[in-house]
Amino acid sequence: MRSTDDPIRISLYAPEGRMGRAIRDAIDADAGFEWDQDRGDVLIDFSAPDGLRGSLDRAISGGIPLLVGTTSLDEGHDSLIADAARTVPMLKAANTSLGVALLTDLVERAARVLGPDAWDIEIVEAHHKKKADAPSGTALHLGLAVERGRGFDAEEELGRCGTGLTREAGSIGYAAIRGGTVAGDHDVMFLGPDERLILSHRAENRSIFAKGALAAARFLVGKPAGLYSMRDVIDAA
Incomplete structure (x- = not known):
């Protein structure tokens, strides 16, 4: 023992x-x-x-x-x-960073307080060019934190492309960037009327x-x- x-x-x-x-x-x-x-x-x-x-x-x-x-x-x-x-x-764990663990908690709290009616949510992530999956597991994990905060499952809007697009109320948008040697960047954007709240994490190494x-x-x-x-x-x- x-x-x-x-x-x-x-x-x-x-x-x-x-x-x-x-x-x-x-x-x-x-x-x-x-x-x-x-x-x-x-x-x-x-x-x-x-x-x-x-x-x-x-x-x-x-x-x-x-x-x-x-x-x-x-x-x-x-x-x-x-x-x-x-x-x-x-x-x-989709991400073992202690900073991301705290970010996840903050995202859930913000989603609970701000609600879905006036605030849209976009999650943007960037990783190195060799990463094979998108959106990242961390981005999807943060999306789940949003859903827990709001209390319902949200539609996912992935990689928008085209014309005449409309944003569905209450949905979560995801955007993925790939290139270079980026270890991992994540931004959760709460976009409301006349103001924005952006919760971010940057992995340097x-x-x-x-x-x-x-x-x-x-x-x-x-x-x-x-x-x-x-x-x-x-x-x-």
């Missing part, structure tokens, strides 16, 4: 991926963690949707918590995660996601089986 003074051992499902390497660098810089592929206290998966079943099987067989940071998951993947959460602690993943791993140690989120992490801070 590990002592509370022992470093938290992290196993990575995809250690050679971009996020895997970033997390390994973060582990090297933090004496509270060590990388141990065979005897991890927490398993972290930032691989791809088709790798999810393998990481779930590994977490369940080892009886250890799993942090899933993979994006582009569908309802079938969500069902697998929910099933696994009955056996082991699970944390699913991939290391912020790695540090947030380690904060989430620390949170998961010792937790009972269940499905957790980054909001649980910041609420516990």
